[in-house]
Amino acid sequence: MDEQSGGTFPQTLIDAFRATPDRPAFEYGGRTVTRGAVLDAVAAYVRGLREAGLTAGSVVALDTGVSPEAFAVRIAAHAEGCTVVGLRSGLTREHLRSILARHVSAVIVDEASSDAEVRCEAAELGVSVLETAALRAGAGAGAGAGAGQAAGSRSGEAGSGPCSGSLVARGAPDDVAVIHLTSGSTGRPKGTLLTYAALSVNWAYTSEDWDDRVRRLAARYERFLLFGTLNSAVVFEHLGLCLMGGGTAVIPAEPPRFPEVFGQHRITACLLTVPRLYALLDAVRESGADLSTLRNLLVAGSPLPPHRLAEAAELLGPVVHHGYGQTETGMLAVLEPGELAGRPSLADSVGRPLESVEVTVRDSEGRDVPAGKTGEVWVRRPDFFHGYWDDAEETADVLREGWVRTRDLGSLPADGYLRLAGRIRDIIIVNAIVHYAGPIERVLASHPDIDQAYVVGTPDEHTGEAVHAFVVPRPGATAPEEETLRELVARELGPAGAPTRVVPLAEVPVAASGKPDKAALRAMASMG
Structure with missing residues (x-):
């Protein structure tokens, strides 16, 4: 591919940073990292990726923390035209293995990476593990020899040299730029595909x-x-x-x-x-x-x-x-x-x-x-995903x-x-009648003493499923009687939608995604 073709993501970001190199991009660990320094880091990581044999079309998984360097290595992967898969916390071993087994060329980790299972699964599957510090030093190929090889090295300081004027985005418009993993709130996390064409017109970056x-x-x-x-x-x-x-x-x-x-x-x-x-x-x-x-x-x-x-x-x-x-x-x-x-x-x-x-x-x-x-x-919208x-x-x-x-x-x-x-899929089917959880939750939460309400379906030998509700009282309030809340729902939505049980909670369980964990609530409901 012609390196001067440019124009795709992250070219707008590169151009914006190049225009204001002295403006701060990040504050991190007691230091200010300028936009020019970020571009220096991106250029160094691009060289490291190339030396590791990662170019346009390579699938690269990221298991990195939150830092300017982690941002720079992702931008470098995009500048090279790689497909980036962002790993997230809370993945089961089965899900992690299924992700890494799908043509992933390398996993990039940094000193903030704490999931030893990622490194272990990558090693078993023959996927290279690359340290960001080694990539930046230009030793990408060597770093892939083992997960622990560069474990003692620290990520280099951003901004060690002049930002590269030759840095140009190389991604092909129709190639997949990123695979974002969904929260998995409905079951197995899905990977959503976003092409370079779509990412290049993303509303936030244009x-x-x-x-x-x-x-x-x-x-x-x-x-x-x-x-x-x-x-x-x-x-x-x-x-x-x-x-x-x-x-x-x-x-x-x-x-x-x-x-x-x-x-x-x-x-x-x-x-x-x-x-x-x-x-x-x-x-x-x-x-x-x-x-x-x-x-x-x-x-x-x-x-x-x-x-x-x-x-x-x-x-x-x-x-x-x-x-x-x-x-x-x-x-x-x-x-x-x-x-x-x-x-x-x-x-x-x-x-x-x-x-x-x-x-x-x-x-x-x-x-x-x-x-x-x-x-x-x-x-x-033009920047939507391309598929799963x-x-x-x-x-x-x-x-x-x-x-x-x-x-x-x-x-x-x-x-x-x-x-x-x-x-649409958050439904409970009672006596062959579909009830959506959302409306029931809103009615329950409308009670002046209720702070939060969550509804799940549980198996029932008589009706197929039963509506099971959990409520969190407002601070300083006591949860209303179960029958009071059942009657509230019955008045608003009809008797068939009234919960079979209403259980008060001090707080709702939260999934790794930061969302209320309905899987945990279903498990609690099933246990009675």
Whole structure:
């Protein structure tokens, strides 16, 4: 491939960093890493990848921590045109082995990698294990000889030389750029394929195409709290929004403590899951917090009941954004604080779709339903995923003539604000009648003494399945009597949807993805 062809991802990022080499890109471990320093690291990793025999089309798995070097090695792999697979925590040995066995050429690890099983499985499958420190030193081929060979070496400091003016992205538009692993909340984690053509027009990394709403959002990312993993599709997307908007990604030396981290690092923007938001609200109520610099707290990943969104806005101020998206699609819609303040009734929505996103709501036959009616949400945008990794059947089910079936239930009224009603597959079948968990959860959470509600189905010898609910009381409140909650659901949704059991919990179990763990709840329900 002609190295000067360029133009594909991450060329826009390279160009933006090259234009402002002295601007900070990261704060990490007591040091500031400039954009020029990141490009130096990228150029060094590109040389290391080539010496290790990894070029365009090579499949590279990343098991790295959260650091400027981890970001640089991923950008280097993309600059070379490799296919990047981001490993995530919580994978079973079976899932990990199935991923590494699928034509993976190498696993790149760093000093933050703590999963010995990754190295062990790679060794058994004959997959090279490369240390980032060795790659940067140009010893990539040698590093692959064994997982422990470079274990004592430290990742080099970013910014050791002039940034390379010859750094050009080499990915072919139709090649797969990245395989993001889904959270696995519905079972086995799936790999979503994103081509270089799609990644090159990703809304977060193409700042020249931003509309006023995205520019407003990006302006709040002056100091973005970066933690957890770089292998999350949503984290990588919002990191792009920060960097392409001229902001700095702030990586705490230790796992962040909320809410203290906001004041300690003068954070202006943060991405949170719903369970972490609940913990944050509890902490702020108990001890207060310095939130003077915070301008954007974007909450996403799972449903947020309207009363909790309103409570968060009241407690934290005009900073709370409610976002909606999927690994397959990236962010689709966002509700801004000003919109919620102007119309409090919008707390039941996830906001307006981004300008680049087309949304339609359809029935089970794929036909559009009238505005405001509930159906399945279908979406499309040029930067959506290309399909599922080695799963043609699932790909054909979700991708339909350029549209993505989200498999989320929702409605799009005339006001343009998207409302969600649950997952199509999150159902309980009682006496051959389908009940969606989402509506039952929302009714339960509407009780003034209920903070959170989750519904699962359990086997029942008389009805096939039974509705089993778990509720978390509001702080300082006592869970209502089971019959009170059953009657509440019966009034709103009919007697057939009323839970057979309602069990109070002090807190909901959380999966490795940061989402409520319904698999754990089903196990608890089955145990009685």
